[in-house]
Amino acid sequence: MGVVQSDDRSSPRVSLLVPVYNVERYLRECLESARTQTLEEIEIICVNDGSTDGSRAILEEFAAADSRFRVIDKENSGYGASMNRGLEVARGEFVGILESDDFLDPDALEMLYRSARDTDAEVAKADFYLHWSQPEPRDERFGWVGPEMAGMVDPRDCLEVFFLKPSIWSALYRRSFLEQNGIRFLETPGASYQDSAFNFKVWACARQAVLVDRAFLHYRQDNESSSVNAPGKVFCVCDEYEEMLRYVEEREFDAGFFLPVLAKMRYDSYLWNFDRLTPALREEFAQRMAEDFRREDEAGVVDFSLFEPWKIPERQAVIDDPSAFCRRRASGGRDSKLTILARCWRAGGPSLVAHVLKSRLSRR
Known part of the structure; x- marks a missing residue:
């Protein structure tokens, strides 16, 4: 296990966590969308969960070209353990999550960061797109946030946030908020449902959340890894x-x-x-x-x-x-x-x- 890159110890505005496991087909598009964010004061923490394909070489390539990328290698132990490892080393004022087969619009982190800072929110949550690559690239807005929900909310007064799809990767979380409330992932093997408890803990503890009526993240549907046979x-x-x-x-x-x-x-x-x-x-x-x-x-x-x-x-x-x-x-x-x-x-x-x-x- 080791960390590659970044000797700059100044605190970034956002730590973007990217869990990686055998996703070389989509990884370049994902990392390029992180690299080209209009919010430049970020660190991109890539946690390699023992990939056996070409993912590790792609991570090295991005880390060598941009000091904001940090690569953490660990033995394969699942999504929850990878996310917790990223949270342990994150230094940003806020924490974001980017799945390694998804990608962001260029202004995603800037808009979410600005929304959180302007409202002093613990969480800034946006809508997202369902994305298909085949037969032609296509996006369809999911509808998690709409005009009727947008703005500041206390989750206890807006129970709908508990019942909607977790989609933890279309939000920013104030790092001090996560740490003060002990919000971490359950470290079960593989990558199944570990976003569920994390999502609940966030909404159970948050008192100031800002919901943004825009979509920034493209949630890939072509690579839906299913647990139906496991x-x-x-x-x-x-x-x-x-x-x-x-x-x-x-x-x-x-x-x-x-x-x-x-x-x-x-x-x-x-x-x-x-x-x-x-x-x-x-x-x-x-x-x-x-x-x-x-x-x-x-x-x-x-x-x-x-x-x-x-x-x-x-x-x-x-x-x-x-x-x-x-x-x-x-x-x-x-x-x-x-x-x-x-x-x-x-x-x-x-x-x-x-x-x-x-x-x-x-x-x-």
Whole structure:
């Protein structure tokens, strides 16, 4: 393990962390977008997680040409460990993250830095683009931030930030804020869901966040590395939620506020993970979903007012019969209205049935 380059000990405005593992196909475009940022007072910390392709040579090339690049070599131990290593050595006033297959617009860091400094924010968060290279380069704005959300927010008054896609790489974080709140990544193997707990910790601790109604980062869709065939990664998302619960307890946060938020987040993340799995892996994960959902019900931490109405009977279907849920999901079948209402009754009684019926009527 070693660090290459940069003898300049002055503190940069932004430390940009770039985790790298066998991504030579896209790495030059990524690093070039960092090198050409209009905000020049930055350091670009590239953490090489034991790459076995040509990624290391590309990192050396950029580090030799620009002293702002720092290369850290480590044995392959996963995304979380790489990010924590970068956080350990970062010297910037703010910290940003750039995945090694994505790239930034030239003014990305300058605009986010200015937004954070002008508002004295702990976090500056922007929208991003979904990017496809084939058959022709194409960008589609995701819509994480829009005009209705833009500006200063306290996450406790804007719960939507907890429920949207983590996308931790379209933001800047004040480094002192991360350090004071012990915000780090869970160091599980590989690169699966480690952004989830980090994202939750950020929003749970932040009191001043500025949301920017612009997109700067191009989030590549052509290189979507999937864990659907990897049995060892099936339950990584569950590890992240255990870490969130640990953090809430350790920090003595308001459980009455945060546990219902986590129950909603867990449902969305678990269902997204379920749909990415191959059929052979879904049954076992569905059983785990049912177990965790039942545990939340028994603890009385679920607030169905936070759920979109159609998700309530789906959640109950998992609890009622995980195997049947898998079969129905695979076939694309639909439950009858009576079955849906019966599940709502089991989930929350007559008041929940009334709530779901009212929401369905209002959508007509």
